[in-house]
Amino acid sequence: VLAVARSDLQPPRGTRDFYPEDLRFRTWLFDVFREVSRRFGFEEVDAPVLEHAELYRRKAGEEIVEQLYHFELHGRHLALRPELTPSLARMVMARQGALRWPLRWFAIPQCWRYERMTRGRRREHYQWNMDVWGEPSVTAEAELLAAVFAATDALGLGPADVRVRLNHRALLEETLRADVLADRPEAFAPLCVIVDKLDKIGAEAVVEQLADPAGPVALDAGAAKELVARLGIRDLEEAARQAPADSPAVAELRRLFELLDAYGVADRVVFDASVVRGLAYYTGVVFEAYDAAGSLRAVCGGGRYDRLLESLGGRPVPAVGFGFGDAVIQELLADRGLVPDLPRGLDAVVYPLGEEERSAAIRLARRWRAEGLAVEIVLGQGLRMRRVLADADKAGARRVALIGPEERARGVARVRDLASGEEREEALE
Amino acid sequence: VLAVARSDLQPPRGTRDFYPEDLRFRTWLFDVFREVSRRFGFEEVDAPVLEHAELYRRKAGEEIVEQLYHFELHGRHLALRPELTPSLARMVMARQGALRWPLRWFAIPQCWRYERMTRGRRREHYQWNMDVWGEPSVTAEAELLAAVFAATDALGLGPADVRVRLNHRALLEETLRADVLADRPEAFAPLCVIVDKLDKIGAEAVVEQLADPAGPVALDAGAAKELVARLGIRDLEEAARQAPADSPAVAELRRLFELLDAYGVADRVVFDASVVRGLAYYTGVVFEAYDAAGSLRAVCGGGRYDRLLESLGGRPVPAVGFGFGDAVIQELLADRGLVPDLPRGLDAVVYPLGEEERSAAIRLARRWRAEGLAVEIVLGQGLRMRRVLADADKAGARRVALIGPEERARGVARVRDLASGEEREEALE
Numbered sequence: 028v029l030a031v032a033r034s035d036l037q038p039p040r041g042t043r044d045f046y047p048e049d050l051r052f053r054t055w056l057f058d059v060f061r062e063v064s065r066r067f068g069f070e071e072v073d074a075p076v077l078e079h080a081e082l083y084r085r086k087a088g089e090e091i092v093e094q095l096y097h098f099e100l101h102g103r104h105l106a107l108r109p110e111l112t113p114s115l116a117r118m119v120m121a122r123q124g125a126l127r128w129p130l131r132w133f134a135i136p137q138c139w140r141y142e143r144m145t146r147g148r149r150r151e152h153y154q155w156n157m158d159v160w161g162e163p164s165v166t167a168e169a170e171l172l173a174a175v176f177a178a179t180d181a182l183g184l185g186p187a188d189v190r191v192r193l194n195h196r197a198l199l200e201e202t203l204r205a206d207v208l209a210d211r212p213e214a215f216a217p218l219c220v221i222v223d224k225l226d227k228i229g230a231e232a233v234v235e236q237l238a239d240p241a242g243p244v245a246l247d248a249g250a251a252k253e254l255v256a257r258l259g260i261r262d263l264e265e266a267a268r269q270a271p272a273d274s275p276a277v278a279e280l281r282r283l284f285e286l287l288d289a290y291g292v293a294d295r296v297v298f299d300a301s302v303v304r305g306l307a308y309y310t311g312v313v314f315e316a317y318d319a320a321g322s323l324r325a326v327c328g329g330g331r332y333d334r335l336l337e338s339l340g341g342r343p344v345p346a347v348g349f350g351f352g353d354a355v356i357q358e359l360l361a362d363r364g365l366v367p368d369l370p371r372g373l374d375a376v377v378y379p380l381g382e383e384e385r386s387a388a389i390r391l392a393r394r395w396r397a398e399g400l401a402v403e404i405v406l407g408q409g410l411r412m413r414r415v416l417a418d419a420d421k422a423g424a425r426r427v428a429l430i431g432p433e434e435r436a437r438g439v440a441r442v443r444d445l446a447s448g449e450e451r452e453e454a455l456e
Numbered sequence: 457v458l459a460v461a462r463s464d465l466q467p468p469r470g471t472r473d474f475y476p477e478d479l480r481f482r483t484w485l486f487d488v489f490r491e492v493s494r495r496f497g498f499e500e501v502d503a504p505v506l507e508h509a510e511l512y513r514r515k516a517g518e519e520i521v522e523q524l525y526h527f528e529l530h531g532r533h534l535a536l537r538p539e540l541t542p543s544l545a546r547m548v549m550a551r552q553g554a555l556r557w558p559l560r561w562f563a564i565p566q567c568w569r570y571e572r573m574t575r576g577r578r579r580e581h582y583q584w585n586m587d588v589w590g591e592p593s594v595t596a597e598a599e600l601l602a603a604v605f606a607a608t609d610a611l612g613l614g615p616a617d618v619r620v621r622l623n624h625r626a627l628l629e630e631t632l633r634a635d636v637l638a639d640r641p642e643a644f645a646p647l648c649v650i651v652d653k654l655d656k657i658g659a660e661a662v663v664e665q666l667a668d669p670a671g672p673v674a675l676d677a678g679a680a681k682e683l684v685a686r687l688g689i690r691d692l693e694e695a696a697r698q699a700p701a702d703s704p705a706v707a708e709l710r711r712l713f714e715l716l717d718a719y720g721v722a723d724r725v726v727f728d729a730s731v732v733r734g735l736a737y738y739t740g741v742v743f744e745a746y747d748a749a750g751s752l753r754a755v756c757g758g759g760r761y762d763r764l765l766e767s768l769g770g771r772p773v774p775a776v777g778f779g780f781g782d783a784v785i786q787e788l789l790a791d792r793g794l795v796p797d798l799p800r801g802l803d804a805v806v807y808p809l810g811e812e813e814r815s816a817a818i819r820l821a822r823r824w825r826a827e828g829l830a831v832e833i834v835l836g837q838g839l840r841m842r843r844v845l846a847d848a849d850k851a852g853a854r855r856v857a858l859i860g861p862e863e864r865a866r867g868v869a870r871v872r873d874l875a876s877g878e879e880r881e882e883a884l885e
Contacts, residue, residue, distance in 0.1 A: 036511070036546050036549060036550070036768065036769070037546075037550075038503065038504050038507070038543075038546070039504060039506055039507060039508060039532070039534060042504035042506060043504065044501075044502075044503050044504070044543070044546075044547050044550075045501055045502040045503065046501060046547065046551070047499035047500065047501055047561070050499070050500045050501055050502055051500075053502075054500070065801070065830050066825040066828065066829065066830055066831065067825065067830075067831070067832075068802055068805075068830050068831055068832035068833075070476035070479070070800060071474075071476065071479045071480075071483065072473075072474055072475060072476055072479055073473075073474035073479055073482075074467065074473050074474065075467050075468060075471035075472065075473070075580065076505060076566065077468055077471060077536070077568075077580075078467070078468060079468060082465070096529070098527040098528070098529050099527070100525070100527050100570070101570070103468070105468060107506070114467075114473070117465050117466075117467070117473075118473050118475065120465060121465070121466075121473070122475070127847065127850060127851060129835055129836070131832065132476070137505065139506075141529070141530070151504065151506075159835065162835040162836060164835065164836070164837060166814070166833070166835040166836075166837075167835050169818075170833065170835065173822075177825070285815075286814070286815075286818065288815075289814070289815035289818040289819060290818055290822065291822065339465065340465070371499060372494070373497055376497075385595070385715070385718070386714075386715075386717075386718035389598075389715065389718040389719055390718060393602075393719065393720065396495040396496065396606070399495065400495065401494050401495055401496075401497050402495065402496070402497055403496075403497035403560065404497075404595070404599065406558055406588065406591040406593065406595040406596050406599065407558070407591060407593070407595075408593060408595075418556065421556060422556060
């Protein structure tokens with residue numbers, strides 16, 4: 028009767044179906060994100076998965092923009108969101124005068140990128156975001172980093188599993204703008220995008236791209252080499268010696284480490300001059316959480332983006348946030364054997380032996396459901412008891428309530444505990 | 457520094473941002489859907505919001521297909537899902553041999569339709585779906601209808617607010633295929649799609665479309681009029697008199713009403729011959745829940761679609777399900793004054809009077825958060841006490857813990873209960 032074509036019945040390449048066991052994992056993970064966010068006093072928000080592509084038009088060469096999932100529809104240029112931050116910025120702008128500052132917002136959006144599927148990476152992922160809008164000081168960064176560790180702790184990962192490296196973009200910017208980028212502040216964002224590729228493409232290629240005279244940065248080769256050499260610094264005091272004496276960035280980093288100490292997480296955080304993150308809009312502290320064993324991509328990344336709202340036409344509002352994806356953390360938990368066994372939580376299966384008993388079975392299920400139990404009623408007719416019991420056991424049900432003609436006549440159900448095998452009778456009314 | 461164009465900073469037409477208060481409502485609503493589903497023993501699933509457009513290619517003239525949000529991308533024809541059922545069918549087919557039958561699946565997908573925005577309707581909504589796959593008997597329909605009412609009950613709506621009308625497509629099909637559609641079974645689905653518009657376009661227009669010789673149904677005018685007259689039947693026994701004596705559809709409807717009686721909801725359900733629903737793939741019982749005051753569109757709609765899997769190339773699997781959107785129910789709750797006050801649930805605001813006290817404040821917040829409390833730390837510096845208290849009160853915080861130099865020296869926080877105004881001291885360690 029139907030005219031459905033039989034064709035590609037797989038989910039689109041790079042996307043996932045969530046069968047019950049996949050969804051249980053997702054729910055468990057999201058519950059951790061939500062519970063940590065709640066304890067930190069953050070409020071959940073969301074925005075459309077579809078946005079005007081315009082919202083993401085940035086010219087710094089970012090991977091996230093180049094991989095935009097975008098298309099024309101009825102004369103509109105639309106995109107599936109690759110990240111939530113621009114949507115948040117839009118929302119903040121729309122109510123800038125009517126919000127309680129600072130905003131503490133979190134979200135768990137699904138984000139999309141159109142990536143050639145060469146590395147087995149997916150085209151969609153969920154990303155826990157926490158953002159503080161309206162607070163210029165690193166008290167906000169400290170809260171966010173504490174929340175990241177609260178989440179990894181809650182997921183069962185310890186200090187030996189997940190660590191954070193952080194840096195301050197202004198450390199780099201202060202130096203460069205006093206010197207080689209003095210006349211070209213606009214080259215700083217693309218410079219960061221190139222530096223962010225260090226791990227992936229290596230020092231030589233970074234120098235080459237920074238020094239490319241046709242590129243957006245076009246440093247002279249000597250300056251590019253010097254810059255890349257400085258990325259090797261892993262000690263804040265050494266970085267401080269190379270920075271201007273009154274560097275605000277150094278002062279902020281020192282203060283941030285003091286605060287992280289009060290949160291009890293300073294020993295899991297290291298300074299790393301090579302961390303700049305690949306988003307153009309970051310302006311201050313940038314950080315990433317990583318698998319301490321070192322084999323995976325970043326578990327989470329974030330930073331301060333004090334000029335984003337201004338760049339979209341809003342009043343300036345300082346802001347800082349992170350994104351924590353569901354993919355890398357799932358790999359990491361699997362590697363560590365920390366993916367929990369998540370049972371279905373079925374309390375009872377109610378089994379009418381024949382259709383004569385179905386009304387009684389329904390009434391028992393109603394009562395148990397009203398008490399909050401998760402109850403299946405056997406919907407099929409004429410199923411044999413052995414099959415129903417085996418099936419209930421397979422589903423992890425705690426008990427099976429059988430109602431046959433004899434039980435119905437006596438106004439009871441025979442209730443078997445599947446773990447102990449014990450049976451009792453339960454009155455139907 | 458950034459190159460973001462200032463242009464359309466609104467969410468795309470027909471879509472919504474979820475600010476914290478909107479998200480709290482959404483969460484409350486979804487929690488009801490999830491809790492009802494859990495009690496009925498259903499498992500949550502999900503599928504990509506983006507699918508191959510092919511999956512929705514049906515030729516019955518359905519609104520849902522005509523309003524498909526689809527586009528070409530890198531040579532692929534993709535669509536934002538307008539409904540979840542085809543994705544579920546895909547998922548069932550992919551694991552047809554490895555699932556525990558019957559499947560009891562639920563989901564709360566966001567679905568999209570590209571609709572001209574003439575009626576203030578949105579282009580996206582969330583839709584709670586419950587589906588039973590693998591059970592041919594109306595025991596499944598009865599479970600689903602009981603779940604719909606369990607949800608409306610949990611939302612505070614009573615029997616006077618929400619009712620269900622139901623019908624059986626085979627009642628219509630039995631008659632038509634014995635007669636005017638004997639040689640053209642494929643005309644039945646488009647016939648239902650036209651009949652579904654009765655409320656919207658009126659009897660005359662339905663007759664006209666059914667009798668349009670260039671249309672997909674092309675009944676003769678007399679047959680079309682007779683059919684539309686029969687849609688007025690509101691009594692199952694009258695419908696039974698017009699049906700063949702051994703009509704399986706009548707028997708199923710009678711049995712369904714018996715089962716609904718056992719669920720305690722039969723008095724909220726009426727037979728209505730005009731209900732056919734607008735989806736081509738329904739084959740058996742079809743139903744819709746509606747606002748008893750009659751002013752709104754359907755709260756929920758569903759039915760049996762026993763041939764969908766077969767039409768996609770799978771082994772035949774009987775199935776029945778419903779979709780319950782978030783839009784109409786929200787309007788209905790608002791109309792009835794039933795949208796609950798959903799407080800943020802902030803337990804405490806911790807307020808260091810100066811930066812000297814911040815470490816102590818962080819430590820207190822850590823302790824309370826570890827106990828499960830939702831705790832904000834005042835992130836700004838040098839805020840005045842009056843402002844902090846007013847702000848905490850506005851946020852609905854239960855208490856404010858103040859730590860000034862004196863408190864710090866004495867190792868305590870001063871904790872004010874914002875409702876009673878009472879103060880007590882709490883030891884910091």
